[in-house]
Every structure is written in structure tokens, then in C-alpha cells.
Amino acid sequence: MYVNTKEILEKASKNYYAVPAFNINNLEFLIAILQGAAEKKAPVIIETSEGAIKYAGNGDPLRGAKFFVETVKNYAETLDIPIALHLDHGKNLEYIAAAIKAGYSSVMIDASHEVFEKNLEITKEVVKWAHASGVSVEAELGQLAGIEDNVMAEENVLVDPEQAKIFVEKTGVDFLAPAIGTSHGAFKFKGEAKLDFERLKKVKELTKIPLVLHGASSVPKKFVELAEKYGANLGGAKGVPQEDIKECVKLGINKVNTDTDLRIAFLAGLRKHLLENEKEFDPRKYFKQGMEFVKEVVMERLEFLNAAGKA
Numbered sequence: 001m002y003v004n005t006k007e008i009l010e011k012a013s014k015n016y017y018a019v020p021a022f023n024i025n026n027l028e029f030l031i032a033i034l035q036g037a038a039e040k041k042a043p044v045i046i047e048t049s050e051g052a053i054k055y056a057g058n059g060d061p062l063r064g065a066k067f068f069v070e071t072v073k074n075y076a077e078t079l080d081i082p083i084a085l086h087l088d089h090g091k092n093l094e095y096i097a098a099a100i101k102a103g104y105s106s107v108m109i110d111a112s113h114e115v116f117e118k119n120l121e122i123t124k125e126v127v128k129w130a131h132a133s134g135v136s137v138e139a140e141l142g143q144l145a146g147i148e149d150n151v152m153a154e155e156n157v158l159v160d161p162e163q164a165k166i167f168v169e170k171t172g173v174d175f176l177a178p179a180i181g182t183s184h185g186a187f188k189f190k191g192e193a194k195l196d197f198e199r200l201k202k203v204k205e206l207t208k209i210p211l212v213l214h215g216a217s218s219v220p221k222k223f224v225e226l227a228e229k230y231g232a233n234l235g236g237a238k239g240v241p242q243e244d245i246k247e248c249v250k251l252g253i254n255k256v257n258t259d260t261d262l263r264i265a266f267l268a269g270l271r272k273h274l275l276e277n278e279k280e281f282d283p284r285k286y287f288k289q290g291m292e293f294v295k296e297v298v299m300e301r302l303e304f305l306n307a308a309g310k311a
């Protein structure tokens with residue numbers, strides 16, 4: 001079933017588990033993710049960045065957004081698990097409007113690069129439009145270091161819990177992504193992973209809404225090593241340990257954004273297959289191993305986040 005993200009996340013928040021949100025750009029990842037979620041009888045969130053919409057729509061936001069809605073919705077109607085489609089890191093109002101118009105289940109307005117008052121003002125406006133169409137909204141407070149839409153933030157700016165309380169009350173936002181020390185991509189920590197659990201706990205106590213962990217890939221060693229065995233160079237790759245993510249779930253995280261782990265798993269499978277099969281040119285064959293590895297990551301995440309069996 002195609003459902004509102006709010007429905008999935010409020011249930012997760014009440015019952016102390018988390019649902020992974022997986023980024024896609026193409027059909028292969030979508031098929032692998034939905035097969036994995038159906039096998040685990042789990043709810044799942046599919047998300048696309050503005051870049052993914054631009055890619056699918058060949059530059060036209062509404063065409064790209066409609067492509068994802070039609071594809072995800074039609075596939076979702078054939079499966080007996082709750083499936084939502086979410087716009088990840090909406091920064092450009094044209095993309096947010098296109099996602100709402102096309103029928104996304106939820107959108108993120110990411111104005112976290114603005115000062116607090118401006119972030120609040122923009123988020124409040126987007127909540128007004130989105131709610132008028134029955135679409136739920138995620139916003140972000142604090143900043144994640146790393147690459148995000150080609151903007152490189154040097155340092156993490158962590159969320160202020162008291163500000164989070166005011167922000168949620170004044171904007172009416174449905175879910176909040178508090179920055180607590182994670183970052184996007186495959187190179188998250190130079191030394192040990194370090195997340196601010198105490199800060200997260202306070203944000204949950206003060207806001208009581210479903211919370212979102214961005215930059216939550218674990219960067220599995222198995223797939224990094226396999227990709228490197230077949231020619232990739234991912235030196236220094238490091239993610240968030242699964243134990244730390246589980247701790248975040250105990251403290252109130254209900255949506256766990258995952259892109260990098262799928263990319264690395266797929267890359268490992270694709271490289272392996274192509275290097276071992278020089279004569280192969282059927283995409284259904286050379287994508288297959290990558291899709292199986294993506295499905296493996298999906299099923300593992302559904303298990304350790306306790307989303308398995310919650311459909």
C-alpha cells in the first residue's frame with residue numbers, strides 16, 4: 001500500500017522502533033528495496049533527492065517527481081506492506097512544489113543552512129502548503145558536516161534542544177532531523193564515531209515527535225572490501241556503527257536515512273560481475289549481483305532497526 005509517511009513514523013515513535021528511508025535514483029534500487037521489505041514484512045520509506053528528480057525528469061522537476069510517484073505508487077499497490085515516498089533535502093521551492101503536486105507522501109524542507117529564525121519562517125510556510133495537500137513535512141535543525149547538494153560544510157553544528165522545542169511548536173512540522181554528529185557520505189569519522197546521545201534524548205523529551213537520523217549509513221566493511229578487490233578506491237571509508245544507531249533508536253530516532261550503504265553494495269556487485277564476466281552485456285544480468293547486495297543491506301537494516309514484521 002502507498003501511505004502517508006506520518007502514518008508509518010507515528011506508529012514507529014509510539015512503539016520505539018525505526019523505519020529505514022532508502023534513497024533511490026533508478027528502478028534497480030527500487031525493485032531490490034521493495035523486494036527486501038516485502039520479504040521482511042516491514043514498512044519502508046523510499047526517498048529521492050532533488051538531484052534524483054532532476055536526473056529522472058531530465059531537468060524538469062514535475063516530470064521527474066511524477067515519474068517517481070507513478071512508479072512507486074503502482075508498485076506499492078501490488079505489495080501488502082506500507083510504503084511511502086519522501087522528498088529528501090528539499091531546498092529549492094520549485095522541487096518541493098513539484099513533489100507535493102505529483103503526490104509524494106511527504107517532503108523535507110531543509111533550510112538548516114539558514115539562521116534559526118529564517119529556517120523557522122521557511123519551514124512554517126512549507127508546512128502550510130504541504131498540509132493543505134495532505135503531505136507531511138520533515139525539517140532539519142543544526143548542520144551536518146560533509147557534502148550535501150554540492151555544499152561542503154566544514155563542521156557539524158549540533159542541534160540546540162530548547163530551540164528544537166520552539167521550532168516544532170511554531171512550525172507544526174511532523175518530523176525533525178536533529179544534527180547530533182553524523183554526516184553524509186562514506187567518510188564520516190576520522191577516528192572513533194562520536195554521536196551526542198544526551199542531546200538526542202533531550203530533543204525527543206522536548207519535542208515528542210518522530211525524529212530522523214541523516215547520514216546513518218554504516219559503510220559495511222564487507223562491501224567496501226569487495227568493491228576494492230574489484231578495483232574501487234574507497235580508502236578511509238567509515239560509517240556509523242550499528243550499535244550507535246540502535247542506541248539512537250532507543251532514544252527516539254524513528255527514520256534512518258540510508259543512501260551510501262546501498263551505493264557501495266551495488267558498486268561491489270556491479271564491479272564483481274563485470275570484471276568476472278567480460279562478455280556480459282545484458283543489464284538484467286550485470287545489475288543482478290548489485291541488486292542482491294542492495295537487498296541484503298535493506299534486510300539487515302530492517303532487522304536491526306526492529307522494523308521487520310511491523311507491516
Ligand SMILES: O=C(CO)COP(=O)(O)O
Nearest residue numbers: 185215216217257259260
Ligand atoms: O542522510 C542521507 C540522506 O538524506 C544519507 O546518508 P548516508 O550518506 O549516510 O547514507
Ligand SMILES: O=C[C@H](O)COP(=O)(O)O
Nearest residue numbers: 023049051052149184259
Ligand atoms: O543526503 C543526500 C543523499 O545521500 C542524496 O544525495 P544526492 O544529492 O547525491 O542524490
Ligand SMILES: [Zn+2]
Nearest residue numbers: 110112140148
Ligand atoms: Zn541539511
Ligand SMILES: [Zn+2]
Nearest residue numbers: 184214215257
Ligand atoms: Zn540527509
